[in-house]
Amino acid sequence: MTFYVYVEPDAERRSTAGAVYSEYGFAIVDSLADLEYHLPRNPETLLVMIGATVDLEEALTFAAYQRVQRPLLGVIVLRRTLEPDVLARAMRSGVREVVDELDAEGIRVASARSIDLSKALSTTLRSSPDVQRAKVVTVFAGKGGCGKSVVATNLAAALCADGSRRVLLVDLALQFGDVAIMLQLPPNRSISDAISMAGKMDEAGLRSVITPCRPGLDALLAPSSPAEGEHVSRELVTEILEVARDMYDYIVLDTPPAVTDQVLSALDLTDWFVPIVTPDLPTLKSVRLTIEMFDLLEYPRDRRLVVFNRANTEVGLSLEDVEEAVGAHLSVHVPSSRDVTVSVNRGVPLVLSDPTHPVSLAIRKLADRCAGVSSNVESRRRLFALGRKR
Ligand SMILES: Nc1ncnc2c1ncn2[C@@H]1O[C@H](COP(=O)(O)OP(=O)(O)O)[C@@H](O)[C@H]1O
Ligand SMILES: [Mg+2]
Structure with missing residues (x-):
C-alpha cells in the first residue's frame, strides 16, 4: 500500500531525488500516464508530487481533474524556478503548493501540510451528514x-x-x-x-x-x-x-x-x-x-x-x-x-x-x-x- 507517489520523467532525477523519496515510502512513476494507471490501483494515495520536468500544462490539467475525481488527493508541483504567474495558475487548478525542486526543507513542509489536510478532509467528508449520496x-x-x-x-x-x-x-x-x-x-x-x-x-x-x-x-x-x-x-x-x-x-x-x-x-x-x-x-x-x-x-x-x-x-x-x-x-x-x-x-x-x-x-x-x-x-x-x- 502506498500513500505517496513521485512522478518524474527524467531518469537522472528519478535516481537521485527518487532515492530520497522512496526512503519516505513514495512510489515512483515516470509519467502522468503511468500515474493514471497507478492511482486506481492505489486508491488510498494521499499525495502526488509532480517532478520538475513534467510538462506544466499537463500537470495543471491533471490537478484540475483530480480535484473533482479525488478531492482528498493533494497535488504538489516541483519546478526549477518559481514564477508568480505559474503559482497563480497552479492554485486555480487546485494544486496545493508549488515548490522549488532544490528546496528540500520546503518540500518536506509542503508535503506534511498537504497530508495533514487530506487526512482532515477525509474525516470531515466521512462524518458530514450533508454529503450527498449518489x-x-x-x-x-x-x-x-x-x-x-x-x-x-x-x-x-x-x-x-x-x-x-x-x-x-x-x-x-x-x-x-x-x-x-x-x-x-x-x-x-x-x-x-x-x-x-x-x-x-x-x-x-x-x-x-x-x-x-x-x-x-x-x-x-x-x-x-x-x-x-x-x-x-x-x-x-x-x-x-x-x-x-x-x-x-x-x-x-x-x-x-x-x-x-x-x-x-x-x-x-x-x-x-x-x-x-x-x-x-x-x-x-x-x-x-x-x-x-x-x-x-x-x-x-x-x-x-x-x-x-x-x-x-x-x-x-x-x-x-x-x-x-x-x-x-x-x-x-x-x-x-x-x-x-x-x-x-x-x-x-x-x-x-x-x-x-x-x-x-x-x-x-x-x-x-x-x-x-x-x-x-x-x-x-x-x-x-x-x-x-x-
Ligand atoms: N433509438 C434507436 N434507434 C435505432 N436503433 C436502436 C435504438 N435503440 C436501440 N436500437 C438498436 O437495438 C439494439 C438493441 O438495443 P439494446 O440497448 O442492446 O437493447 P437491450 O439492452 O434492451 O436488450 C441496439 O444494438 C441498437 O442497434
Ligand atoms: Mg442489454
Missing part, C-alpha cells in the same frame, strides 16, 4: 432489444457532463452484459472479482474492480463468462451500491430483460425508475406488468421516468394508445435512428460522438430530469450552471 437510476424493460443498454450507456455518459459529475455505470445483465462492448472497455475486471469481497466491501475494494472509462465515468462490468454471474448474490449487489453511493454522484444500472434477484435488490435502492418501452405490443404488455408490480411494491410513482424508445416508428399505434397500454405518462421520446446502431458498433455513445443528434438531445433531457429533482442546493446550482452553458 442517486441511483435503474433502466429496465421486461424484454430484450428495447434499448436498455443503449439508454443506460448514453444516460451515464450524459450525466457525467464531461467529468463534472462522477458516475458509475453498473452492468447487472450478469449473463450477457453489453456495457463493455458498447463502451469499448477491456473485459479484464468485472463484478465477479467482487464475489470474494462479499461482506467486507469497501471503497478500495470497489475501486479495484471497476473499469475507468473516461473522466467522471467508471463502469462495473458484467462477468465475461455467463456462469460466473450466478454467484453474484443479492446481498453483494446491495453492498456494492451502498459503498458506491458514497463515491459517486450518480449510479446508472443496466439490467437484464427479467426482474432477477439482483435487480430486485437494486430496485430497493433506486431513486429513478426508468422503464423503456418500444411501440410493439409484447413490450407494451411487459412494461405494463412491470409497472403494476412497482405499484404493488409501492415504489413511488413520481420517481418513474418512462422512456419511449424508437418513438417515431410507424406501426399504427398512436401516442395515446401507447400511454394507455403502459398505464403511465411517457416522459422522454427517443427517436429511431440507424446512427444508434452505428454508434453501438463503434463503441462510442452517441451523446459523446454527436451531442446535438436528436437521440442525444432526448437522452440529455432524461439526464436533466434525473439531475433536476433534488431539493439539494448544490445540485440546483449545478443544474443552473449546466443550463447557462448551452
Whole structure:
C-alpha cells in the first residue's frame, strides 16, 4: 500500500531525488500516464508530487481533474524556478503548493501540510451528514432489444457532463452484459472479482474492480463468462451500491430483460425508475406488468421516468394508445435512428460522438430530469450552471 507517489520523467532525477523519496515510502512513476494507471490501483494515495520536468500544462490539467475525481488527493508541483504567474495558475487548478525542486526543507513542509489536510478532509467528508449520496437510476424493460443498454450507456455518459459529475455505470445483465462492448472497455475486471469481497466491501475494494472509462465515468462490468454471474448474490449487489453511493454522484444500472434477484435488490435502492418501452405490443404488455408490480411494491410513482424508445416508428399505434397500454405518462421520446446502431458498433455513445443528434438531445433531457429533482442546493446550482452553458 502506498500513500505517496513521485512522478518524474527524467531518469537522472528519478535516481537521485527518487532515492530520497522512496526512503519516505513514495512510489515512483515516470509519467502522468503511468500515474493514471497507478492511482486506481492505489486508491488510498494521499499525495502526488509532480517532478520538475513534467510538462506544466499537463500537470495543471491533471490537478484540475483530480480535484473533482479525488478531492482528498493533494497535488504538489516541483519546478526549477518559481514564477508568480505559474503559482497563480497552479492554485486555480487546485494544486496545493508549488515548490522549488532544490528546496528540500520546503518540500518536506509542503508535503506534511498537504497530508495533514487530506487526512482532515477525509474525516470531515466521512462524518458530514450533508454529503450527498449518489442517486441511483435503474433502466429496465421486461424484454430484450428495447434499448436498455443503449439508454443506460448514453444516460451515464450524459450525466457525467464531461467529468463534472462522477458516475458509475453498473452492468447487472450478469449473463450477457453489453456495457463493455458498447463502451469499448477491456473485459479484464468485472463484478465477479467482487464475489470474494462479499461482506467486507469497501471503497478500495470497489475501486479495484471497476473499469475507468473516461473522466467522471467508471463502469462495473458484467462477468465475461455467463456462469460466473450466478454467484453474484443479492446481498453483494446491495453492498456494492451502498459503498458506491458514497463515491459517486450518480449510479446508472443496466439490467437484464427479467426482474432477477439482483435487480430486485437494486430496485430497493433506486431513486429513478426508468422503464423503456418500444411501440410493439409484447413490450407494451411487459412494461405494463412491470409497472403494476412497482405499484404493488409501492415504489413511488413520481420517481418513474418512462422512456419511449424508437418513438417515431410507424406501426399504427398512436401516442395515446401507447400511454394507455403502459398505464403511465411517457416522459422522454427517443427517436429511431440507424446512427444508434452505428454508434453501438463503434463503441462510442452517441451523446459523446454527436451531442446535438436528436437521440442525444432526448437522452440529455432524461439526464436533466434525473439531475433536476433534488431539493439539494448544490445540485440546483449545478443544474443552473449546466443550463447557462448551452
Ligand atoms: N433509438 C434507436 N434507434 C435505432 N436503433 C436502436 C435504438 N435503440 C436501440 N436500437 C438498436 O437495438 C439494439 C438493441 O438495443 P439494446 O440497448 O442492446 O437493447 P437491450 O439492452 O434492451 O436488450 C441496439 O444494438 C441498437 O442497434
Ligand atoms: Mg442489454
